[in-house]
Amino acid sequence: MILFFGTRPGKTQYSPLLGVKCPYCEQMGTLTLTQTTNWFHFFWITLFKISSSTVAECSHCKRVYYKEEFTPSMKAGLDDL
Template sequence: MIFFFGTRSTQIAAHEAKANCTHCQQEAVWLFVYQHYFHIFWIPAFPLWRSTVSVCGHCKQTLTKRDFLPELQEDYTIVKQQAKTPWWTFFLLIAVVLLIVGSTILSRFS
């Protein structure tokens, strides 16, 4: 039997930063937060970690969190508080728990 599993990510927050790009000096920097999750047969099982990147809208320079300048760190804390883990990243875990609870309840009435 073949099992398809792995990790995927989805964007959970976006925020326009009040900082200039380090490359082109344009004020068009966006912060994006991604939630990574484990999946089995492309069904989300449980969330793993979050990652944050900044992207310049002009030159498309992309920086990871460790490369953020101090002015981006301020915006990072704002967007980090706004970003919530979507409930559907727990879908397979929720489904398994409901199946166990449902089968336990049905076995008591049998």
């Protein structure tokens, strides 16, 4: 008997963080929030989420911020979504 199971990435969501400055280059409105999830599947049926990650990237200086590095203004912008 063959069983097909494993993990698969879910749909990646992109959202701009408007009104938030990049802490590094001080440019307003250049941060984009990226949220990804990984799912466990059995016979190509998605069963449950096993992990997720959230990062913000500045389109001006290309710096990437992980969720642990978010400033209070970035966290407030995240809550508004």
